[in-house]
Amino acid sequence: NAGVMQNPRHLVRRRGQEARLRCSPMKGHSHVYWYRQLPEEGLKFMVYLQKENIIDESGMPKERFSAEFPKEGPSILRIQQVVRGDSAAYFCASSTQGMHSPLHFGNGTRLTVT
Amino acid sequence: EDKVVQSPLSLVVHEGDTVTLNCSYEVTNFRSLLWYKQEKKAPTFLFMLTSSGIEKKSGRLSSILDKKELFSILNITATQTGDSAVYLCAVEHLSGGSNYKLTFGKGTLLTVNP
Numbered sequence: 001n002a003g004v005m006q007n008p009r010h011l012v013r014r015r016g017q018e019a020r021l022r023c024s025p026m027k028g029h030s031h032v033y034w035y036r037q038l039p040e041e042g043l044k045f046m047v048y049l050q051k052e053n054i055i056d057e058s059g060m061p062k063e064r065f066s067a068e069f070p071k072e073g074p075s076i077l078r079i080q081q082v083v084r085g086d087s088a089a090y091f092c093a094s095s096t097q098g099m100h101s102p103l104h105f106g107n108g109t110r111l112t113v114t
Numbered sequence: 115e116d117k118v119v120q121s122p123l124s125l126v127v128h129e130g131d132t133v134t135l136n137c138s139y140e141v142t143n144f145r146s147l148l149w150y151k152q153e154k155k156a157p158t159f160l161f162m163l164t165s166s167g168i169e170k171k172s173g174r175l176s177s178i179l180d181k182k183e184l185f186s187i188l189n190i191t192a193t194q195t196g197d198s199a200v201y202l203c204a205v206e207h208l209s210g211g212s213n214y215k216l217t218f219g220k221g222t223l224l225t226v227n228p
Contacts, residue, residue: 003156004156033216035218040220041220042118042202042218042219042220042221043157043202043204043216043218044218045215045216045217048213048215055213056209056213056215058209058215059215091156091157102148102159102162103148103159103216104159105150105156105157105158106156107155107156108155108156
């Protein structure tokens with residue numbers, strides 16, 4: 001049973017480009033969470049999605065960031081017009097029952113904006 | 115503001131030592147506290163604690179929660195070099211409306227030297 005799969009592992013973008021981060025949850029998991037981790041900082045919640053629905057996006061910046069979890073395919077975190085401050089590790093996690101069960105994390109995507 | 119504070123931020127010990135990692139929290143509508151171990155990649159789940167005073171144990175690791183004093187400790191006995199990692203504490207709590215989310219501490223970086 002494969003774990004949470006994230007790709008790419010590393011992504012380099014120039015300022016102003018778009019970044020797309022993908023996350024395939026564990027088999028049987030329908031709840032997906034995105035977290036961002038800056039150096040020396042803990043994981044910061046960004047968004048919680050179920051299939052075709054955004055449940056909680058209280059941690060998402062109001063501009064340039066969006067997320068989706070379509071009926072078919074992986075969840076996508078999209079960052080438009082990236083800036084240097086977007087450089088971070090972005091982790092996806094999934095669970096079977098939302099917050100009623102422990103989250104299982106992917107290996108993360110490390111985004112570097114040059 | 116909801117917060118989770120871990121201490122110490124970093125710790126260096128020798129193999130065979132016993133360590134205690136601390137996590138205190140201030141959140142609204144607490145549900146559970148979780149410990150994760152993060153090496154170079156994905157945080158991996160260790161424990162979920164919901165009740166005070168009940169120790170959870172897994173091999174050389176154990177953890178306990180005090181809901182009155184709002185803290186938890188993670189103990190590792192007979193440490194090994196493979197225990198070197200960042201240990202993350204996260205608290206599940208209600209966040210705006212009816213959704214629960216995890217708030218993470220900054221982590222404790224444990225280094226076990228041979």
